[in-house]
Amino acid sequence: MAEDLKLARAAGFNDLGHGIYLKHSSPTNSIPVQGVETHPTVILLFGWMGAKLLHLLKVTVGYEKLYPFATQILVRSEVMSFAKPQSMQSAHLRPITETLKALGCITSLKGNDPAPEVATTKHRILLHVFSNGGCYQLQTLSKQLSQYSGTNVNASAIIFDSCPGGDNLSTSLRTFGRINFLPLRVIVIISVFAFYFYVNIRRVAFGIPPLLETIKAHIIRPDLLPWSQKSTPRLYIYSTTDSVVPWQEVESHVKDAERACTDVRKERFEGSMHASHMMHDPDRYWRAVQDLWNAASQGHQEKKQWLYSAL
Numbered sequence: 001m002a003e004d005l006k007l008a009r010a011a012g013f014n015d016l017g018h019g020i021y022l023k024h025s026s027p028t029n030s031i032p033v034q035g036v037e038t039h040p041t042v043i044l045l046f047g048w049m050g051a052k053l054l055h056l057l058k059v060t061v062g063y064e065k066l067y068p069f070a071t072q073i074l075v076r077s078e079v080m081s082f083a084k085p086q087s088m089q090s091a092h093l094r095p096i097t098e099t100l101k102a103l104g105c106i107t108s109l110k111g112n113d114p115a116p117e118v119a120t121t122k123h124r125i126l127l128h129v130f131s132n133g134g135c136y137q138l139q140t141l142s143k144q145l146s147q148y149s150g151t152n153v154n155a156s157a158i159i160f161d162s163c164p165g166g167d168n169l170s171t172s173l174r175t176f177g178r179i180n181f182l183p184l185r186v187i188v189i190i191s192v193f194a195f196y197f198y199v200n201i202r203r204v205a206f207g208i209p210p211l212l213e214t215i216k217a218h219i220i221r222p223d224l225l226p227w228s229q230k231s232t233p234r235l236y237i238y239s240t241t242d243s244v245v246p247w248q249e250v251e252s253h254v255k256d257a258e259r260a261c262t263d264v265r266k267e268r269f270e271g272s273m274h275a276s277h278m279m280h281d282p283d284r285y286w287r288a289v290q291d292l293w294n295a296a297s298q299g300h301q302e303k304k305q306w307l308y309s310a311l
Helices: 004-008 053-066 084-091 095-102 130-146 169-176 182-206 213-220 247-260 284-308
Strands: 012-017 020-021 042-049 071-077 106-109 121-128 149-152 154-162 234-239 264-269
Touching: 004 012, 004 042, 004 053, 012 095, 020 095, 042 095, 042 106, 042 130, 053 071, 053 121, 053 284, 071 095, 071 130, 071 149, 084 169, 095 130, 095 234, 106 121, 121 130, 121 284, 130 154, 130 213, 234 247, 264 284
Parallel strands: 042 071, 042 121, 121 154, 154 234, 234 264
Antiparallel strands: 012 020, 020 071, 106 149
C-alpha cells in the first residue's frame, strides 16, 4: 500500500481512497498543443481486476502524451470486488461522483432545479474500461450517477478494452488463475466454485440471471451515463489470443451494441494477451484511441453547427 502511494505521487496522482487516484491537468504548461480545444478534459480509467498500479500508470502516461491538459481519474479493481455487496462497492466509488461534481461535469439531481455550474468550460469525457472488473465498476458508477440529470458535457466516448467476457466458470477460472500469490489464488478459486454453485441455485430456483449477464445488459445501454447517448462513439479493443476473455464473446457483445448504438467500432489484435494490447502494438493502439476521440469531437462540432444553422 505504501509503495503504491509512492508510485501514485511520483506520477502526479493524489490518493482519493479505495484505489481511486486523481491527477489534475497542467494548465501552466506553456507548450502549445494542437487541437487542445477539442481534446478530452476528463479521462476516466477503470483498471482490470488485480492490475498492479505500475501497469495502470503506463496507460495514464500514454494518455498524458496525447492529451496533456486532461484531468485523469484512475480506478483500480480489486480481486474481491465481485464478492462485495453492491452498496459497499457503490460507497467505494463515491469519490468519483464527488470529483465529477467538483469539476462541474454533473450539475443537478433529478427532480431538482439545475444547480449553478461550478465551471464555465464545457467538459469532454473519455471513458476507458478494462476487462470484466472494470465493467463491474462502470455498472456501479452508472447506477450511482443515474440520479443526476444535468450535465456539463458536450462530447464523450467509451473504450471497452479486453471486455466484456462471458459469465461462465471457465472464464472466471482463467481470470482468477492469473493471481500470482498462490495462497490467495487457491482461496479465490475455491470461492469461485462456491459462488457459481450459489449462482446456479438462484438461476434455477428464482430465475435470477448471473452477474456478468446483468453487467453486459447494463453497459450496452445508450444512456449508460448522464452524458452518454445513442450516438456516443464506442470502441472495443480485443485479441484473438486473449486467454481470459475469448474474442468470440467480445464480438457477440459488439453485435448487440451495434443494434443499440449508432457508432460502434472494433479493433481486433492478433497475438496480444489479456489487457496487453497497448504493449503489443502501441502505435496501432493509440491511433485507434485517437480516431475514436476525433469522431466524438467531430460529432459535437457537427451538432453545434446544425444548431446554429437552425436558429
